Amino acid sequence: MADPSHRHAKINGLDVHYAEAGQGPLVVLLHGFPHLWFSWRHQIGPIAAAGFRVVAPDMRGMGETSGPDDPREYGVDRIVGDLTGLLDHLGEEKAVFSGLDFGLFAAYDLAYHHPERAAAIIGLENPFITPSDEPPLALAARQARRHFNHIHYFAEPGVADRDLAAAPGEFLRKLFYALSGDYHYLDVWRHPPGTSYLDALPETPPLPWSWLTEAELDVYVDAYSRSGFTGGLNWYRAMDLSWEYRKSYAGRKNPVPFYFIGSERDADLEGWHGADPLDRLADHHADVRGVRMIEHAGHMMQMEKPAETTAAMLRFLAEVRESEWA
Template structure:
Protein backbone atom coordinates (compact mmCIF):
# COMPACT_ATOMS: atom_id res chain seq x y z
CA UNK A 1 0.00 0.00 0.00
CA UNK A 2 2.87 2.39 0.68
CA UNK A 3 3.78 2.33 -3.03
CA UNK A 4 0.35 3.45 -4.25
CA UNK A 5 0.23 6.90 -5.80
CA UNK A 6 -3.13 8.69 -5.87
CA UNK A 7 -3.57 10.93 -8.89
CA UNK A 8 -6.25 13.30 -10.14
CA UNK A 9 -6.84 14.46 -13.69
CA UNK A 10 -9.39 16.20 -15.87
CA UNK A 11 -10.46 13.58 -18.43
CA UNK A 12 -13.43 13.72 -20.83
CA UNK A 13 -15.06 16.46 -18.78
CA UNK A 14 -14.72 14.56 -15.49
CA UNK A 15 -12.55 15.02 -12.44
CA UNK A 16 -10.99 11.54 -12.36
CA UNK A 17 -9.27 9.84 -9.46
CA UNK A 18 -7.00 6.87 -10.05
CA UNK A 19 -4.33 4.93 -8.21
CA UNK A 20 -1.06 4.00 -9.92
CA UNK A 21 1.88 1.78 -9.10
CA UNK A 22 4.80 0.33 -11.04
CA UNK A 23 6.42 0.73 -14.44
CA UNK A 24 6.21 -1.35 -17.58
CA UNK A 25 3.36 -2.42 -19.85
CA UNK A 26 0.10 -0.83 -18.74
CA UNK A 27 -2.61 -2.83 -16.95
CA UNK A 28 -5.89 -1.01 -16.23
CA UNK A 29 -8.23 -2.45 -13.57
CA UNK A 30 -11.92 -1.55 -13.85
CA UNK A 31 -14.30 -2.07 -10.92
CA UNK A 32 -18.06 -2.56 -10.79
CA UNK A 33 -20.81 -1.38 -8.41
CA UNK A 34 -20.77 -0.80 -5.49
CA UNK A 35 -17.02 -0.97 -5.72
CA UNK A 36 -14.09 1.39 -6.07
CA UNK A 37 -10.48 1.22 -7.22
CA UNK A 38 -9.96 -0.13 -3.67
CA UNK A 39 -11.52 -3.44 -4.68
CA UNK A 40 -8.25 -4.17 -6.53
CA UNK A 41 -6.08 -3.50 -3.47
CA UNK A 42 -4.81 -7.08 -3.30
CA UNK A 43 -3.88 -7.16 -6.99
CA UNK A 44 -2.26 -3.75 -7.61
CA UNK A 45 1.00 -4.34 -5.73
CA UNK A 46 1.79 -7.87 -6.93
CA UNK A 47 1.05 -7.02 -10.56
CA UNK A 48 3.21 -3.90 -10.34
CA UNK A 49 6.03 -5.87 -8.71
CA UNK A 50 5.86 -8.33 -11.62
CA UNK A 51 6.91 -5.54 -13.98
CA UNK A 52 3.75 -3.69 -14.97
CA UNK A 53 2.38 -0.18 -14.70
CA UNK A 54 -0.94 -0.68 -12.91
CA UNK A 55 -3.70 1.92 -12.95
CA UNK A 56 -6.99 1.47 -11.08
CA UNK A 57 -9.44 4.34 -11.65
CA UNK A 58 -12.66 5.16 -9.90
CA UNK A 59 -15.21 4.90 -12.69
CA UNK A 60 -17.62 7.65 -13.71
CA UNK A 61 -19.83 8.75 -10.82
CA UNK A 62 -18.20 6.59 -8.16
CA UNK A 63 -15.57 7.18 -5.50
CA UNK A 64 -13.31 10.13 -6.25
CA UNK A 65 -14.43 10.50 -9.88
CA UNK A 66 -17.19 12.97 -10.64
CA UNK A 67 -20.28 11.98 -12.55
CA UNK A 68 -23.20 13.81 -14.17
CA UNK A 69 -26.69 13.31 -12.80
CA UNK A 70 -28.24 12.77 -16.25
CA UNK A 71 -28.70 9.08 -17.06
CA UNK A 72 -27.81 9.54 -20.73
CA UNK A 73 -24.30 10.52 -19.63
CA UNK A 74 -23.72 6.85 -18.71
CA UNK A 75 -24.28 5.50 -22.21
CA UNK A 76 -21.65 3.43 -24.01
CA UNK A 77 -20.10 6.28 -25.96
CA UNK A 78 -19.42 8.30 -22.82
CA UNK A 79 -17.84 5.38 -20.96
CA UNK A 80 -15.67 4.39 -23.92
CA UNK A 81 -14.52 8.00 -24.23
CA UNK A 82 -13.56 7.93 -20.53
CA UNK A 83 -11.26 4.95 -21.15
CA UNK A 84 -9.71 6.43 -24.29
CA UNK A 85 -9.20 9.70 -22.43
CA UNK A 86 -7.49 7.83 -19.60
CA UNK A 87 -5.10 6.11 -22.01
CA UNK A 88 -4.30 9.42 -23.70
CA UNK A 89 -3.76 11.11 -20.34
CA UNK A 90 -1.39 8.33 -19.29
CA UNK A 91 0.52 8.70 -22.56
CA UNK A 92 -0.11 5.06 -23.48
CA UNK A 93 -1.23 3.66 -26.82
CA UNK A 94 -2.40 0.27 -25.50
CA UNK A 95 -3.15 -1.56 -22.28
CA UNK A 96 -4.39 -4.83 -20.90
CA UNK A 97 -7.79 -4.17 -19.36
CA UNK A 98 -9.17 -6.31 -16.57
CA UNK A 99 -12.65 -5.77 -15.23
CA UNK A 100 -15.54 -7.05 -13.19
CA UNK A 101 -19.23 -6.27 -13.59
CA UNK A 102 -19.79 -2.83 -15.21
CA UNK A 103 -16.04 -2.40 -15.51
CA UNK A 104 -15.75 -5.50 -17.66
CA UNK A 105 -18.67 -4.47 -19.86
CA UNK A 106 -16.86 -1.17 -20.43
CA UNK A 107 -13.81 -3.13 -21.58
CA UNK A 108 -15.98 -5.18 -23.97
CA UNK A 109 -17.36 -1.96 -25.45
CA UNK A 110 -13.87 -0.53 -25.84
CA UNK A 111 -12.79 -3.68 -27.71
CA UNK A 112 -15.58 -3.17 -30.24
CA UNK A 113 -14.73 0.47 -30.84
CA UNK A 114 -10.96 0.69 -30.38
CA UNK A 115 -9.34 -2.77 -30.44
CA UNK A 116 -6.08 -1.11 -31.43
CA UNK A 117 -5.89 0.44 -27.94
CA UNK A 118 -6.04 -2.94 -26.17
CA UNK A 119 -3.48 -5.70 -25.76
CA UNK A 120 -5.96 -8.07 -24.13
CA UNK A 121 -8.90 -8.38 -21.75
CA UNK A 122 -8.81 -10.33 -18.51
CA UNK A 123 -12.46 -10.86 -17.67
CA UNK A 124 -13.67 -11.66 -14.17
CA UNK A 125 -17.08 -13.31 -13.68
CA UNK A 126 -19.04 -11.72 -16.56
CA UNK A 127 -18.16 -13.76 -19.66
CA UNK A 128 -19.91 -11.75 -22.41
CA UNK A 129 -22.86 -9.56 -23.33
CA UNK A 130 -25.82 -11.93 -23.09
CA UNK A 131 -27.94 -11.74 -26.28
CA UNK A 132 -31.53 -10.69 -25.60
CA UNK A 133 -34.26 -9.10 -27.72
CA UNK A 134 -35.91 -7.56 -24.65
CA UNK A 135 -34.52 -4.36 -23.11
CA UNK A 136 -33.01 -5.21 -19.72
CA UNK A 137 -35.10 -2.73 -17.74
CA UNK A 138 -38.27 -4.15 -19.27
CA UNK A 139 -37.15 -7.64 -18.31
CA UNK A 140 -36.36 -6.48 -14.77
CA UNK A 141 -39.77 -4.81 -14.44
CA UNK A 142 -41.51 -8.03 -15.46
CA UNK A 143 -39.50 -9.99 -12.92
CA UNK A 144 -40.35 -7.41 -10.25
CA UNK A 145 -44.08 -8.05 -10.63
CA UNK A 146 -43.60 -11.37 -8.85
CA UNK A 147 -40.63 -10.77 -6.54
CA UNK A 148 -37.96 -8.29 -5.53
CA UNK A 149 -35.53 -7.32 -8.28
CA UNK A 150 -32.61 -5.02 -7.50
CA UNK A 151 -32.27 -3.67 -11.05
CA UNK A 152 -35.90 -2.58 -11.03
CA UNK A 153 -35.52 -1.18 -7.51
CA UNK A 154 -32.62 0.98 -8.67
CA UNK A 155 -34.92 2.64 -11.23
CA UNK A 156 -37.11 4.07 -8.48
CA UNK A 157 -36.63 7.78 -7.63
CA UNK A 158 -36.23 7.05 -3.92
CA UNK A 159 -33.50 4.42 -4.27
CA UNK A 160 -30.69 6.98 -4.06
CA UNK A 161 -32.06 8.45 -0.84
CA UNK A 162 -32.55 5.01 0.72
CA UNK A 163 -28.93 4.05 0.14
CA UNK A 164 -27.51 7.49 0.91
CA UNK A 165 -29.21 7.34 4.31
CA UNK A 166 -27.63 4.00 5.24
CA UNK A 167 -24.36 3.49 3.33
CA UNK A 168 -22.75 1.29 5.97
CA UNK A 169 -25.74 -1.02 6.27
CA UNK A 170 -26.16 -1.31 2.50
CA UNK A 171 -22.50 -1.96 1.71
CA UNK A 172 -22.06 -4.47 4.52
CA UNK A 173 -25.17 -6.39 3.49
CA UNK A 174 -24.62 -6.34 -0.27
CA UNK A 175 -20.95 -7.34 -0.03
CA UNK A 176 -21.91 -10.29 2.16
CA UNK A 177 -24.84 -11.26 -0.09
CA UNK A 178 -22.62 -11.28 -3.19
CA UNK A 179 -19.97 -13.47 -1.58
CA UNK A 180 -19.84 -17.24 -1.37
CA UNK A 181 -21.00 -16.94 2.24
CA UNK A 182 -24.56 -16.36 1.00
CA UNK A 183 -26.74 -17.44 -1.93
CA UNK A 184 -27.58 -14.11 -3.53
CA UNK A 185 -30.58 -15.42 -5.45
CA UNK A 186 -32.37 -15.82 -2.11
CA UNK A 187 -32.79 -12.04 -2.23
CA UNK A 188 -35.22 -12.62 -5.09
CA UNK A 189 -37.54 -14.53 -2.76
CA UNK A 190 -38.67 -11.28 -1.17
CA UNK A 191 -42.05 -9.95 -2.33
CA UNK A 192 -42.55 -7.08 -4.79
CA UNK A 193 -42.18 -3.65 -3.25
CA UNK A 194 -39.52 -4.69 -0.74
CA UNK A 195 -36.73 -2.17 -0.27
CA UNK A 196 -33.21 -3.37 -0.99
CA UNK A 197 -32.05 -2.88 2.58
CA UNK A 198 -34.87 -5.17 3.74
CA UNK A 199 -34.31 -7.69 0.96
CA UNK A 200 -30.63 -8.15 1.78
CA UNK A 201 -29.61 -10.58 4.53
CA UNK A 202 -28.38 -9.77 7.98
CA UNK A 203 -24.67 -10.48 8.31
CA UNK A 204 -22.25 -11.88 10.85
CA UNK A 205 -20.26 -9.31 12.76
CA UNK A 206 -17.08 -8.08 11.12
CA UNK A 207 -14.31 -8.95 10.62
CA UNK A 208 -14.99 -11.69 8.09
CA UNK A 209 -12.25 -13.86 6.62
CA UNK A 210 -12.02 -11.53 3.61
CA UNK A 211 -13.16 -8.10 4.90
CA UNK A 212 -12.27 -6.07 7.98
CA UNK A 213 -14.11 -3.21 9.65
CA UNK A 214 -11.48 -0.75 8.40
CA UNK A 215 -11.76 -1.98 4.81
CA UNK A 216 -15.54 -1.65 4.88
CA UNK A 217 -15.17 1.83 6.31
CA UNK A 218 -13.10 2.84 3.27
CA UNK A 219 -16.09 2.10 1.02
CA UNK A 220 -18.53 3.70 3.45
CA UNK A 221 -16.52 6.92 3.59
CA UNK A 222 -16.19 7.10 -0.21
CA UNK A 223 -19.89 6.53 -0.92
CA UNK A 224 -20.90 8.85 1.93
CA UNK A 225 -19.00 11.58 0.10
CA UNK A 226 -20.16 10.78 -3.43
CA UNK A 227 -23.63 9.40 -2.81
CA UNK A 228 -24.99 6.47 -4.79
CA UNK A 229 -26.60 8.32 -7.72
CA UNK A 230 -23.60 7.87 -10.02
CA UNK A 231 -23.45 4.14 -9.39
CA UNK A 232 -27.20 3.71 -9.85
CA UNK A 233 -27.05 5.64 -13.12
CA UNK A 234 -25.01 2.79 -14.60
CA UNK A 235 -28.12 0.63 -14.01
CA UNK A 236 -30.53 3.32 -15.17
CA UNK A 237 -28.64 3.55 -18.46
CA UNK A 238 -28.88 -0.18 -19.15
CA UNK A 239 -31.53 0.21 -21.87
CA UNK A 240 -29.51 2.96 -23.55
CA UNK A 241 -26.44 0.72 -23.53
CA UNK A 242 -28.48 -2.27 -24.78
CA UNK A 243 -29.73 -0.21 -27.73
CA UNK A 244 -26.23 1.09 -28.49
CA UNK A 245 -24.74 -2.41 -28.45
CA UNK A 246 -27.27 -3.86 -30.87
CA UNK A 247 -25.11 -2.66 -33.76
CA UNK A 248 -22.39 -5.13 -32.73
CA UNK A 249 -24.45 -7.72 -30.87
CA UNK A 250 -23.34 -10.48 -33.26
CA UNK A 251 -19.71 -9.38 -33.49
CA UNK A 252 -17.08 -11.23 -31.46
CA UNK A 253 -14.64 -9.45 -29.21
CA UNK A 254 -11.55 -9.24 -31.45
CA UNK A 255 -8.79 -8.88 -28.83
CA UNK A 256 -7.12 -11.70 -26.87
CA UNK A 257 -9.34 -12.79 -24.00
CA UNK A 258 -8.70 -14.59 -20.72
CA UNK A 259 -11.53 -15.52 -18.39
CA UNK A 260 -11.46 -16.05 -14.64
CA UNK A 261 -14.67 -17.07 -12.91
CA UNK A 262 -15.76 -18.53 -9.60
CA UNK A 263 -17.98 -21.47 -8.84
CA UNK A 264 -20.44 -19.54 -6.65
CA UNK A 265 -20.80 -16.34 -8.63
CA UNK A 266 -24.40 -15.17 -8.99
CA UNK A 267 -23.78 -13.65 -12.41
CA UNK A 268 -22.59 -16.95 -13.87
CA UNK A 269 -25.53 -18.69 -12.21
CA UNK A 270 -28.30 -16.37 -13.34
CA UNK A 271 -27.36 -13.79 -15.97
CA UNK A 272 -25.60 -15.51 -18.86
CA UNK A 273 -27.80 -18.43 -19.87
CA UNK A 274 -27.15 -22.12 -19.63
CA UNK A 275 -23.53 -23.30 -19.48
CA UNK A 276 -21.93 -19.91 -20.22
CA UNK A 277 -18.36 -21.23 -20.19
CA UNK A 278 -19.06 -23.36 -23.24
CA UNK A 279 -20.42 -20.27 -25.00
CA UNK A 280 -17.24 -18.23 -24.65
CA UNK A 281 -15.90 -19.05 -28.11
CA UNK A 282 -19.13 -17.74 -29.64
CA UNK A 283 -18.36 -14.32 -28.15
CA UNK A 284 -14.57 -14.03 -28.23
CA UNK A 285 -12.52 -14.50 -31.39
CA UNK A 286 -9.26 -15.13 -29.55
CA UNK A 287 -10.04 -17.04 -26.36
CA UNK A 288 -6.72 -17.82 -24.68
CA UNK A 289 -7.57 -19.49 -21.35
CA UNK A 290 -10.42 -20.14 -18.92
CA UNK A 291 -10.01 -20.75 -15.19
CA UNK A 292 -12.45 -21.19 -12.33
CA UNK A 293 -11.86 -20.61 -8.63
CA UNK A 294 -13.63 -22.80 -6.08
CA UNK A 295 -15.45 -21.45 -3.03
CA UNK A 296 -15.65 -17.85 -4.20
CA UNK A 297 -18.57 -15.63 -5.15
CA UNK A 298 -18.86 -12.32 -6.99
CA UNK A 299 -16.37 -10.73 -4.59
CA UNK A 300 -13.59 -12.99 -5.86
CA UNK A 301 -10.72 -10.44 -5.74
CA UNK A 302 -11.40 -10.05 -2.02
CA UNK A 303 -12.50 -13.57 -1.14
CA UNK A 304 -9.65 -15.31 -2.94
CA UNK A 305 -7.06 -12.57 -3.46
CA UNK A 306 -3.97 -14.78 -3.83
CA UNK A 307 -5.61 -17.13 -6.31
CA UNK A 308 -7.12 -14.26 -8.31
CA UNK A 309 -3.80 -12.44 -8.49
CA UNK A 310 -1.88 -15.60 -9.44
CA UNK A 311 -4.25 -16.30 -12.32
CA UNK A 312 -4.02 -12.72 -13.57
CA UNK A 313 -0.23 -12.84 -13.46
CA UNK A 314 -0.24 -16.10 -15.42
CA UNK A 315 -2.50 -14.55 -18.04
CA UNK A 316 -0.26 -11.50 -18.33
CA UNK A 317 2.84 -13.68 -18.66
CA UNK A 318 1.16 -15.63 -21.45
CA UNK A 319 0.97 -12.44 -23.51
Protein backbone atom coordinates (compact mmCIF):
# COMPACT_ATOMS: atom_id res chain seq x y z
CA MET A 1 0.00 0.00 0.00
CA ALA A 2 1.40 3.40 -0.98
CA ASP A 3 2.02 6.07 1.62
CA PRO A 4 -1.07 8.11 2.45
CA SER A 5 -1.74 11.42 0.78
CA HIS A 6 -1.43 14.51 2.95
CA ARG A 7 -4.07 17.18 2.64
CA HIS A 8 -4.88 20.53 4.22
CA ALA A 9 -8.28 22.17 4.57
CA LYS A 10 -10.05 24.97 6.40
CA ILE A 11 -12.48 23.24 8.78
CA ASN A 12 -14.41 24.80 11.67
CA GLY A 13 -12.07 27.80 11.67
CA LEU A 14 -8.91 25.66 11.81
CA ASP A 15 -6.19 24.92 9.33
CA VAL A 16 -6.49 21.12 9.41
CA HIS A 17 -3.97 18.56 8.22
CA TYR A 18 -5.01 14.97 7.59
CA ALA A 19 -3.58 11.85 6.00
CA GLU A 20 -5.82 9.91 3.62
CA ALA A 21 -5.68 6.57 1.82
CA GLY A 22 -8.02 4.14 0.09
CA GLN A 23 -11.58 4.16 -1.18
CA GLY A 24 -14.79 2.83 0.29
CA PRO A 25 -16.69 3.37 3.55
CA LEU A 26 -15.01 6.03 5.66
CA VAL A 27 -12.91 5.20 8.72
CA VAL A 28 -11.62 8.15 10.78
CA LEU A 29 -8.71 7.57 13.18
CA LEU A 30 -8.42 10.02 16.08
CA HIS A 31 -5.26 10.36 18.19
CA GLY A 32 -4.68 11.73 21.67
CA PHE A 33 -1.82 13.69 23.29
CA PRO A 34 1.08 13.82 22.59
CA HIS A 35 0.39 12.07 19.33
CA LEU A 36 -0.15 12.80 15.65
CA TRP A 37 -1.81 11.18 12.66
CA PHE A 38 1.49 9.26 12.51
CA SER A 39 0.46 7.15 15.50
CA TRP A 40 -1.85 5.27 13.09
CA ARG A 41 0.90 4.61 10.53
CA HIS A 42 0.66 0.84 10.96
CA GLN A 43 -3.14 0.78 10.55
CA ILE A 44 -3.76 3.19 7.65
CA GLY A 45 -2.39 1.00 4.85
CA PRO A 46 -3.99 -2.32 5.87
CA ILE A 47 -7.39 -0.73 6.50
CA ALA A 48 -7.26 1.04 3.13
CA ALA A 49 -6.19 -2.20 1.45
CA ALA A 50 -9.25 -3.89 2.96
CA GLY A 51 -11.50 -1.54 0.99
CA PHE A 52 -12.01 1.48 3.22
CA ARG A 53 -11.33 5.18 2.88
CA VAL A 54 -9.09 6.02 5.82
CA VAL A 55 -8.58 9.53 7.18
CA ALA A 56 -6.29 10.30 10.12
CA PRO A 57 -6.30 14.00 11.09
CA ASP A 58 -3.93 15.86 13.31
CA MET A 59 -6.30 16.87 16.09
CA ARG A 60 -6.99 20.46 17.14
CA GLY A 61 -3.80 22.22 18.26
CA MET A 62 -1.46 19.32 17.46
CA GLY A 63 0.83 18.50 14.57
CA GLU A 64 0.03 20.57 11.49
CA THR A 65 -3.50 21.42 12.63
CA SER A 66 -3.84 24.87 14.13
CA GLY A 67 -5.34 25.52 17.53
CA PRO A 68 -6.28 28.59 19.56
CA ASP A 69 -4.28 29.56 22.63
CA ASP A 70 -7.48 29.89 24.69
CA PRO A 71 -8.35 26.60 26.47
CA ARG A 72 -12.02 27.50 26.23
CA GLU A 73 -11.75 26.76 22.51
CA TYR A 74 -11.15 23.04 23.27
CA GLY A 75 -14.51 22.18 24.80
CA VAL A 76 -16.88 19.49 23.59
CA ASP A 77 -18.81 21.76 21.24
CA ARG A 78 -15.64 22.85 19.43
CA ILE A 79 -14.25 19.33 19.10
CA VAL A 80 -17.55 17.86 17.90
CA GLY A 81 -17.68 20.70 15.40
CA ASP A 82 -14.25 19.68 14.15
CA LEU A 83 -15.47 16.14 13.48
CA THR A 84 -18.74 17.08 11.79
CA GLY A 85 -16.86 19.70 9.79
CA LEU A 86 -14.35 17.05 8.70
CA LEU A 87 -17.17 14.77 7.54
CA ASP A 88 -18.76 17.64 5.62
CA HIS A 89 -15.44 18.53 4.01
CA LEU A 90 -14.93 14.90 2.96
CA GLY A 91 -18.47 14.74 1.54
CA GLU A 92 -19.45 11.90 3.85
CA GLU A 93 -22.61 11.49 5.91
CA LYS A 94 -21.04 9.16 8.46
CA ALA A 95 -17.93 7.18 9.35
CA VAL A 96 -16.59 4.55 11.67
CA PHE A 97 -14.58 6.44 14.27
CA SER A 98 -11.69 4.81 16.09
CA GLY A 99 -9.72 6.67 18.70
CA LEU A 100 -7.42 6.65 21.68
CA ASP A 101 -7.47 9.01 24.68
CA PHE A 102 -8.83 12.46 23.78
CA GLY A 103 -9.48 11.22 20.26
CA LEU A 104 -11.78 8.51 21.57
CA PHE A 105 -13.55 10.89 23.93
CA ALA A 106 -14.18 13.12 20.89
CA ALA A 107 -15.82 10.16 19.16
CA TYR A 108 -17.96 9.47 22.24
CA ASP A 109 -19.08 13.10 22.34
CA LEU A 110 -19.95 12.99 18.63
CA ALA A 111 -22.03 9.86 19.21
CA TYR A 112 -24.10 11.59 21.90
CA HIS A 113 -24.62 14.77 19.87
CA HIS A 114 -24.86 13.37 16.33
CA PRO A 115 -25.33 9.58 16.44
CA GLU A 116 -26.47 9.58 12.82
CA ARG A 117 -22.95 10.54 11.76
CA ALA A 118 -21.18 7.60 13.42
CA ALA A 119 -21.67 4.17 11.87
CA ALA A 120 -19.76 2.66 14.81
CA ILE A 121 -17.01 3.39 17.31
CA ILE A 122 -13.94 1.21 17.75
CA GLY A 123 -12.49 2.31 21.06
CA LEU A 124 -8.89 1.73 22.06
CA GLU A 125 -8.00 1.60 25.78
CA ASN A 126 -10.54 4.14 27.11
CA PRO A 127 -13.75 2.10 27.48
CA PHE A 128 -16.11 4.94 28.38
CA ILE A 129 -16.32 8.45 29.78
CA THR A 130 -15.97 7.77 33.49
CA PRO A 131 -18.72 9.60 35.43
CA SER A 132 -17.59 11.91 38.19
CA ASP A 133 -19.36 14.18 40.66
CA GLU A 134 -16.21 16.29 40.93
CA PRO A 135 -14.70 18.46 38.18
CA PRO A 136 -11.64 16.60 36.85
CA LEU A 137 -9.17 19.44 37.37
CA ALA A 138 -10.31 19.81 40.98
CA LEU A 139 -9.90 16.07 41.45
CA ALA A 140 -6.41 16.22 39.94
CA ALA A 141 -5.47 19.12 42.21
CA ARG A 142 -6.62 17.17 45.24
CA GLN A 143 -4.62 14.12 44.18
CA ALA A 144 -1.58 16.31 43.50
CA ARG A 145 -1.46 17.25 47.18
CA ARG A 146 -0.45 13.64 47.89
CA HIS A 147 1.74 12.78 44.88
CA PHE A 148 2.70 13.85 41.38
CA ASN A 149 -0.27 14.09 39.04
CA HIS A 150 0.28 14.82 35.35
CA ILE A 151 -3.16 16.36 34.79
CA HIS A 152 -2.57 18.91 37.53
CA TYR A 153 0.93 19.56 36.19
CA PHE A 154 -0.52 20.23 32.73
CA ALA A 155 -3.34 22.43 34.03
CA GLU A 156 -1.37 25.56 34.95
CA PRO A 157 -0.74 27.60 31.80
CA GLY A 158 2.91 28.27 31.08
CA VAL A 159 4.58 25.68 33.33
CA ALA A 160 4.35 22.52 31.25
CA ASP A 161 4.43 24.54 28.03
CA ARG A 162 7.83 25.89 28.98
CA ASP A 163 9.27 22.69 30.46
CA LEU A 164 8.25 20.45 27.58
CA ALA A 165 9.26 22.90 24.87
CA ALA A 166 12.74 23.03 26.40
CA ALA A 167 13.20 19.25 26.09
CA PRO A 168 10.70 17.81 23.59
CA GLY A 169 12.84 14.81 22.70
CA GLU A 170 13.44 13.82 26.30
CA PHE A 171 9.78 14.24 27.23
CA LEU A 172 8.38 12.28 24.29
CA ARG A 173 10.91 9.47 24.60
CA LYS A 174 10.32 9.09 28.34
CA LEU A 175 6.53 9.33 28.10
CA PHE A 176 6.20 6.89 25.22
CA TYR A 177 8.31 4.38 27.12
CA ALA A 178 6.46 4.97 30.41
CA LEU A 179 3.09 4.35 28.74
CA SER A 180 4.25 1.18 27.01
CA GLY A 181 3.94 -2.33 28.34
CA ASP A 182 7.63 -2.23 29.25
CA TYR A 183 6.96 0.04 32.25
CA HIS A 184 4.28 0.40 34.92
CA TYR A 185 3.08 3.94 34.29
CA LEU A 186 1.37 4.42 37.65
CA ASP A 187 4.81 4.31 39.28
CA VAL A 188 5.08 8.02 38.37
CA TRP A 189 2.64 8.54 41.26
CA ARG A 190 5.42 7.54 43.64
CA HIS A 191 6.99 10.98 43.16
CA PRO A 192 6.10 13.75 45.61
CA PRO A 193 4.00 16.85 44.91
CA GLY A 194 5.83 19.52 42.96
CA THR A 195 7.88 17.10 40.87
CA SER A 196 8.21 18.06 37.22
CA TYR A 197 6.97 15.56 34.67
CA LEU A 198 10.44 15.13 33.22
CA ASP A 199 11.72 14.11 36.64
CA ALA A 200 8.75 11.86 37.38
CA LEU A 201 9.16 9.88 34.15
CA PRO A 202 11.60 6.97 34.02
CA GLU A 203 14.89 6.76 32.24
CA THR A 204 14.66 4.65 29.11
CA PRO A 205 16.74 2.08 27.30
CA PRO A 206 18.40 3.42 24.17
CA LEU A 207 16.50 3.42 20.90
CA PRO A 208 15.59 1.51 18.84
CA TRP A 209 13.02 -0.39 20.90
CA SER A 210 11.11 -3.35 19.54
CA TRP A 211 8.26 -1.03 18.55
CA LEU A 212 9.83 2.41 18.02
CA THR A 213 12.87 3.59 16.07
CA GLU A 214 14.77 6.81 16.55
CA ALA A 215 13.54 8.03 13.15
CA GLU A 216 9.93 7.41 14.18
CA LEU A 217 10.39 9.28 17.45
CA ASP A 218 11.95 12.13 15.50
CA VAL A 219 8.67 12.60 13.60
CA TYR A 220 6.98 13.49 16.90
CA VAL A 221 9.90 15.56 18.17
CA ASP A 222 10.08 17.59 14.96
CA ALA A 223 6.32 18.19 14.94
CA TYR A 224 6.09 19.31 18.57
CA SER A 225 9.26 21.36 18.26
CA ARG A 226 7.49 23.33 15.52
CA SER A 227 4.06 23.59 17.11
CA GLY A 228 4.91 23.67 20.80
CA PHE A 229 2.81 21.76 23.32
CA THR A 230 0.19 24.38 24.24
CA GLY A 231 -2.46 23.11 21.83
CA GLY A 232 -2.27 19.60 23.21
CA LEU A 233 -2.15 20.81 26.80
CA ASN A 234 -5.27 22.87 26.22
CA TRP A 235 -7.26 19.65 25.89
CA TYR A 236 -6.42 19.05 29.56
CA ARG A 237 -7.12 22.65 30.53
CA ALA A 238 -10.60 22.34 29.02
CA MET A 239 -11.45 19.19 30.99
CA ASP A 240 -13.72 20.98 33.47
CA LEU A 241 -15.51 22.74 30.61
CA SER A 242 -16.01 19.41 28.85
CA TRP A 243 -17.23 17.89 32.12
CA GLU A 244 -19.92 20.59 32.27
CA TYR A 245 -20.99 19.91 28.67
CA ARG A 246 -21.24 16.20 29.34
CA LYS A 247 -23.71 16.68 32.17
CA SER A 248 -26.40 16.94 29.48
CA TYR A 249 -25.99 13.24 28.66
CA ALA A 250 -24.75 11.93 31.99
CA GLY A 251 -26.37 8.58 32.70
CA ARG A 252 -27.28 7.99 29.06
CA LYS A 253 -25.71 5.19 27.06
CA ASN A 254 -23.79 5.75 23.86
CA PRO A 255 -26.35 4.78 21.18
CA VAL A 256 -23.79 3.93 18.47
CA PRO A 257 -22.57 0.34 17.84
CA PHE A 258 -19.46 -0.10 19.95
CA TYR A 259 -16.37 -2.27 19.74
CA PHE A 260 -13.52 -2.22 22.23
CA ILE A 261 -9.84 -3.13 21.94
CA GLY A 262 -7.74 -2.96 25.09
CA SER A 263 -4.35 -4.13 26.25
CA GLU A 264 -3.51 -6.03 29.39
CA ARG A 265 -0.87 -3.52 30.58
CA ASP A 266 -2.75 -0.30 29.88
CA ALA A 267 -2.40 2.46 32.46
CA ASP A 268 -5.84 3.91 31.72
CA LEU A 269 -7.64 0.64 32.28
CA GLU A 270 -5.75 0.22 35.53
CA GLY A 271 -6.01 3.72 36.93
CA TRP A 272 -8.80 5.84 35.45
CA HIS A 273 -11.95 3.80 34.84
CA GLY A 274 -12.67 2.18 38.17
CA ALA A 275 -12.66 -1.48 39.10
CA ASP A 276 -13.41 -4.06 36.38
CA PRO A 277 -14.20 -1.53 33.60
CA LEU A 278 -14.71 -4.23 30.96
CA ASP A 279 -17.50 -5.74 33.04
CA ARG A 280 -19.28 -2.39 32.90
CA LEU A 281 -19.20 -1.69 29.16
CA ALA A 282 -22.92 -2.38 28.85
CA ASP A 283 -23.60 0.25 31.52
CA HIS A 284 -22.19 2.90 29.16
CA HIS A 285 -22.89 1.59 25.66
CA ALA A 286 -26.29 0.51 24.38
CA ASP A 287 -24.91 -1.77 21.68
CA VAL A 288 -21.63 -3.50 22.59
CA ARG A 289 -20.68 -5.64 19.58
CA GLY A 290 -17.22 -6.98 20.41
CA VAL A 291 -14.26 -6.89 22.80
CA ARG A 292 -10.65 -7.85 22.08
CA MET A 293 -7.74 -7.69 24.52
CA ILE A 294 -4.14 -7.54 23.29
CA GLU A 295 -1.52 -9.31 25.39
CA HIS A 296 1.90 -7.89 26.34
CA ALA A 297 1.05 -4.32 25.33
CA GLY A 298 0.59 -1.04 27.12
CA HIS A 299 -1.13 2.19 26.21
CA MET A 300 0.77 2.54 22.93
CA MET A 301 -0.87 -0.61 21.62
CA GLN A 302 -1.31 0.36 17.97
CA MET A 303 2.47 0.89 17.80
CA GLU A 304 3.57 -1.78 20.28
CA LYS A 305 1.45 -4.55 18.78
CA PRO A 306 0.47 -3.23 15.34
CA ALA A 307 -0.35 -6.57 13.72
CA GLU A 308 -2.65 -7.67 16.54
CA THR A 309 -4.32 -4.27 16.88
CA THR A 310 -4.85 -3.92 13.14
CA ALA A 311 -6.25 -7.45 12.86
CA ALA A 312 -8.81 -6.70 15.57
CA MET A 313 -9.79 -3.46 13.88
CA LEU A 314 -10.19 -5.18 10.50
CA ARG A 315 -12.37 -7.89 12.01
CA PHE A 316 -14.63 -5.30 13.61
CA LEU A 317 -14.70 -3.17 10.45
CA ALA A 318 -15.78 -6.17 8.41
CA GLU A 319 -18.71 -6.63 10.78
CA VAL A 320 -19.65 -2.96 10.53
CA ARG A 321 -19.50 -3.05 6.74
CA GLU A 322 -21.83 -6.06 6.70
CA SER A 323 -24.32 -4.61 9.18
CA GLU A 324 -24.22 -0.86 8.55
CA TRP A 325 -23.15 -0.53 4.90
CA ALA A 326 -24.65 -3.67 3.41
